[in-house]
Amino acid sequence: MVEVSQEPDWSGWRPLSPELRIGPEILAEILDGGQAFRWNLQEDGAWSGLWGAHAARVRAGRGDRLEWSSPAGPDVGTGPALAHYLDAARDPAGLADLLPWRSDAHLAQCIRTLPGLRILRQPFGETLLCFLCSSAKRIAQIKQMAALMAGRHGSPLPFGAAGDPSASVGAGERFRSLPTWPELSAATEGDLRACRLGFRARYIHQTAAFLAGRPGWLEETEQLPYPEAKARLCGLPGVGEKIADCVLLYGGGRLEAFPVDVWILRAMATRYGLAGWTPRQVAHFGRTHFGPLAGLAQQYLFAWERRVA
DNA sequence: TACCAGGTGGAGT
């Protein structure tokens, strides 16, 4: 008999968290809406993705209850890791009710349109790497850069082949994680440029060199209070306020972080009458107007604005 | 072709 399938062997589908209900559209927005850059839609409608040393498939099952499966290989605790990644324990019914939608008609509309939208809890270092790639780039291009870096500088995971042609690995190869910062410090700037990073290659190269001389610096930064953590991140080459806020929001679980990019600037100009405001002014408005969960509000505004555009 | 993309850093006012 001939083995024709080049698909990886996956475990069966298993329920993730019974309380967590997320529909297919919202799941797509969560995994592929600009927070993370390593998820790809498979032909069967499930999402296949990687984070840290984990790989998994996820889909919305009956009653919008999430189901997951893992690739063939050793058990590395992917189920609990996925629950943490999706922040499943934090108010599965949705944090959005705590946002000031009662006094903000536009926010209320965004929340109605995107019920269950969540903020991920990604590995901190990976989030920094991906958002160092993000400046003046489309999401699809950031995903391409991440895939190239994983393929050329990441480590193979102990799991089977990946058949998704849009993923970073070809049939018969193993999944590859994104390179860690120590791994990146072994790459030359030219190596990184070859991953289509453009001028971002220098930032990543310099950041890798900085971190290589300071073991524990990133882990300490993750533990600091928001203002101190943000200030430290902003000291890294290529990291300004926007990227620092993205790292703290999507990688550090700091829901008060309010990243201001061109979409948020546009949304605040057209929906909130803040035309002409600087990013810094908009960030201040956002934090005060939306409160301690401003980052979640930001995600609703971002997703809604991109959807109507 | 020109313009834009989940920006940042540096130079010149």
Next chain:
DNA sequence: ACTCCACATGGT
């Protein structure tokens, strides 16, 4: 402090 603009690359 504010305004411009280069920085690579790919898509519309």
